[in-house]
Amino acid sequence: xxxxxxxxxxxxxxxxxxxxxxxxxxxxxxxxxxxxxxxxxxxxxxxxxxxxxxxxxxxxxxxxxxxxxxxxxxxxxxxxxxxxxxxxxxxxxxxxxxxxxxxxxxxxxxxxxxxxxxxxxxxxxxxxxxxxxxxxxxxxxxxxxxxxxxxxxxxxxxxxxxxxxxxxxxxxxxxxxxxxxxxxxxxxxxxxxxxxxxxxxxxxxxxxxxxxxxxxxx
Numbered sequence: 548x549x550x551x552x553x554x555x556x557x558x559x560x561x562x563x564x565x566x567x568x569x570x571x572x573x574x575x576x577x578x579x580x581x582x583x584x585x586x587x588x589x590x591x592x593x594x595x596x597x598x599x600x601x602x603x604x605x606x607x608x609x610x611x612x613x614x615x616x617x618x619x620x621x622x623x624x625x626x627x628x629x630x631x632x633x634x635x636x637x638x639x640x641x642x643x644x645x646x647x648x649x650x651x652x653x654x655x656x657x658x659x660x661x662x663x664x665x666x667x668x669x670x671x672x673x674x675x676x677x678x679x680x681x682x683x684x685x686x687x688x689x690x691x692x693x694x695x696x697x698x699x700x701x702x703x704x705x706x707x708x709x710x711x712x713x714x715x716x717x718x719x720x721x722x723x724x725x726x727x728x729x730x731x732x733x734x735x736x737x738x739x740x741x742x743x744x745x746x747x748x749x750x751x752x753x754x755x756x757x758x759x760x761x762x763x764x765x
Contacts, residue, residue: 581602584629585600587629588600588627588629588634591627592617592620592621592624594612594617597613598610598611598612598613598617599611603645604645607645607648609639618638621636622636622638625653625654626653626654626655626732626734628734628735631735632734632735632744633653633734633735633743633744635650635653635706637649637650650706651705651706651707652680652681652703652704652705652706653703653704653706653734653743654683654701654702654703654704655701655702655704655730655731655732655733656699656700656701656730656731656732657676657679657699657700657701657702657704657728657729657730657731658697658698658699658728658729658730658731659672659675659697659698659699659700659726659727659728660696660697660726660727660728660729661713661724661725661726661727662697662698662716662724662726663718663724664695665718666716666718667695667697667698668698669685669686669687669688669698671698671716672685672686672698672699672700673685673700675698675700675714675716675726676700676701676702678711678714679702679703679704679705679711680702680703680704680705681702681703682700682701682702683701683702683703684700684701685699685700685701686698686699686700697729704730704743706742706743706744707742708742709740709741709742710730710733710736710741710742710743711728712727712728712741713725713726713727713728714726714728737749737750737753739752739753740752740753
């Protein structure tokens, strides 16, 4: 019975009143959204009202912390995400404006697996990290701390390039071996094109390829 009612409603034509567009007022909506964002970030970072958040551009905000300790805690504790989107952070520098600030990388800890035991060292980790872009930190562990199954390096990963899955290492004997990269706290990214910021369902390249009927291997 319920299904019959639904079907009959779907087949009915809209009246002139029903076709009218209901206009929603913009007054206060933007402010409400901004307040939700700010409150969510404050809770995630464990901050109070002492941290000021100022909108300085489209999707661009300036965070003012009470102490340098709070700033470093947030900056080093990332990456942070909001609504499944990564929050890119930059420290303020002299001469920086809303027009010239660039968000072209994200800092991530990367685990480097499958290297031979004789290659596991902070020096090798730094060399591998440099191929990603900029090495920010290298984890230094002593061999006596236990078997080192992988190396760790914190690197600035370019957001405009596909996330690297690994890389080849060449030993002293000239033999090549493939290492695998595992990213810690990796934000949303596409398993087809490898770019950050969207998943495979929202990938334009994947959509066009599947639309043409081609088989896609992931």
